[in-house]
Amino acid sequence: MKTLLAVAAFLAVCAPSLATQCHVNPVNIPKEWITMHRPCRDSMRRQIQMEVAASLQYLAMGAHFSKDSVNRPGFAKLFFEAGSEEREHAMKLIEYLLMRGELTSDVTSLITIRPPERKTWDNGVEALEHALKMESDVTKSIRTVIHACEDDNEFNDYHLVDYLTGEFLEEQYKGQRDLAGKASTLKKMLDRHSSLGEFIFDKKLLGIDV
Amino acid sequence: MKAIISAVMCLLAATGAFAADACYQDVSLDCGQASTSLALPRCNAVYGEYGRHGNVATEMQAYANLHLERSYEYLLSAAYFNNYQTNRAGFSKLFKKLSDQAWEKTIELIKHVTMRGDEMNFSQRSTQKPVERKNYTVELHELESLAKALDTQKELAERAFYIHREATRNSQHLHDPEIAQYLEEEFIEDQSKTIREIAGHTTDLKRFITANNGQDLSLALYLFDEYLQKTV
Ligand SMILES: [Fe+2]
Numbered sequence: 303m304k305t306l307l308a309v310a311a312f313l314a315v316c317a318p319s320l321a322t323q324c325h326v327n328p329v330n331i332p333k334e335w336i337t338m339h340r341p342c343r344d345s346m347r348r349q350i351q352m353e354v355a356a357s358l359q360y361l362a363m364g365a366h367f368s369k370d371s372v373n374r375p376g377f378a379k380l381f382f383e384a385g386s387e388e389r390e391h392a393m394k395l396i397e398y399l400l401m402r403g404e405l406t407s408d409v410t411s412l413i414t415i416r417p418p419e420r421k422t423w424d425n426g427v428e429a430l431e432h433a434l435k436m437e438s439d440v441t442k443s444i445r446t447v448i449h450a451c452e453d454d455n456e457f458n459d460y461h462l463v464d465y466l467t468g469e470f471l472e473e474q475y476k477g478q479r480d481l482a483g484k485a486s487t488l489k490k491m492l493d494r495h496s497s498l499g500e501f502i503f504d505k506k507l508l509g510i511d512v
Numbered sequence: 513m514k515a516i517i518s519a520v521m522c523l524l525a526a527t528g529a530f531a532a533d534a535c536y537q538d539v540s541l542d543c544g545q546a547s548t549s550l551a552l553p554r555c556n557a558v559y560g561e562y563g564r565h566g567n568v569a570t571e572m573q574a575y576a577n578l579h580l581e582r583s584y585e586y587l588l589s590a591a592y593f594n595n596y597q598t599n600r601a602g603f604s605k606l607f608k609k610l611s612d613q614a615w616e617k618t619i620e621l622i623k624h625v626t627m628r629g630d631e632m633n634f635s636q637r638s639t640q641k642p643v644e645r646k647n648y649t650v651e652l653h654e655l656e657s658l659a660k661a662l663d664t665q666k667e668l669a670e671r672a673f674y675i676h677r678e679a680t681r682n683s684q685h686l687h688d689p690e691i692a693q694y695l696e697e698e699f700i701e702d703q704s705k706t707i708r709e710i711a712g713h714t715t716d717l718k719r720f721i722t723a724n725n726g727q728d729l730s731l732a733l734y735l736f737d738e739y740l741q742k743t744v
Contacts, residue, residue: 324721325653326730328597354584358634361580365622365632370557382619389587389615396591409592410649413584417634 336403342451342459346399347412349447353392354413356436360385362418363429374500376507377426384433391470398465426500427492430485434478441474557629565685569628571675572691573636576621578671580634582664583614588650589657600733602740603654609744610661610706614668617699624694640674643667654733655717662710669703676700 364382367374392413399405405412423429448466451459484503491499505512534554542550563569590607593600622632643663652660676695679688713736720732 322721323726323729324655324717326733358580361619361622362632362634364619365626368623368626369631370626370629378623382623385619386615393587396587397594400591400594400596403596405591406595406597407651409588409595409651412591413588415581415584421632421634 333403337457338399338402338404338459338462339451339454339457341454342447342457342462343399343404345447345450346395346462349443350392350395350412351414352440352443353388353395355416355418356440357385357388357392358415359418359420359436360388360433362421363423363433366422367426367429374426374504376504377429380507381429381433391473394469398462402462426503427485427488430481430488434481434485437474437478437481441471441478444470444474557627559629560688560690561685562628562688562691563630566678566681567639568675568679568686568688568691569625569630570633570636571638571640571671571678572621572625572628573630573633574638575671575675576618576625576632577634577636578638578642578668579614579618579621582668583611583618585648585650585664586611586614586661589652589661592650592652593657600654600737600740602737602742602744603657605744606740607657607661610665613706620698628690638671638674640671654736655714655721658710658714658717662707662714665703665707665710669700669707672699672703 360381364378364385366372367378367381396405396412420432423432444466448463451466452463488499488503491503493499502512535552535556538552538554542552558564586607590604590611592598593604593607625632650657672695676692678686679691679695681687716736717732720728720736
């Protein structure tokens, strides 16, 4: 009996080493190089979610302008491409966090998919103006991230601030200017030729000269 | 008299047995009216029974939404494998590719839904039971994440089978060869290749884990990741 118990105890102790191990154990390496502070990190995470939400809203615009009853393939193309760009913005911000040693945990909660808020627009101008409003909101939000990363008393995150200012704000301002230009041109065309104006503008967006 | 004719026309159109001349009738009736507005309700892209019978139309919307969700999940897996601790650039690349594919398919499906005269509904879910997503995490080790990816790809492929089955039921109200053909060409063929590829990866990892009492594992995972970097 005693020997049996001893054998059982021996097995119990050694069982883990007998189990199949399917992965390599994590290792520890120094962490002083990981310097991002929490407020900055959290605002970056929120920004990623915002880019994802924008990507979905643009898909909804693309879907709307693809409908047979709307029939504006040029607008649809513009908005589907904008949706893919927003997804790329999210990926760029994720890449940045990875470069700074982040995202070793809490990765799954980074992105939540919610159906886009709005799904119809009365016309092309309204959609362009909505897109412009969305972009200004994103710009404002990036400025909030910059504040969070710069105003930290213990750690001014110069590099991330520079990255956001140089790459992201630059793209935002250019994108806004482009949308504003398109909205203005279209609105002027609509002044006296409401249906024809949008038709022609749509084909221009498709790359067809009518 | 006109009213009676149009009422009869509407009834006939509603039965679906009389699609011919519907838009033309709308035009003929409305263009003679004194009013300046044109409704032309039957001048649309809907034909066959798409959106009127069965669930193919809603399942197509749900299929787009499924791709959208899986696309962003794959994106997070790609991110996780690119952090400094996991540091598996090859696995990351594999998941990035799966994410890109699912994203492109999302847009294609939305376009297809609208091509058939329907609109996109981003809240639509399938009647098919989704794969359990509670406690879903992308923070998995190599073999676990491949296993999850294999299950996910099978879910996408089997959903295509399901919609295909619904679209090829022997009934004049449900049969939709256009959707069946589209699924075969744009989804079903490629899905079998992806599934085979990931299943093959799990076979390789399984061998590495069991061979040589597991002593090869750490080097094997490193080499396999290098292999993925070069081949994905
Ligand atoms: Fe963006």
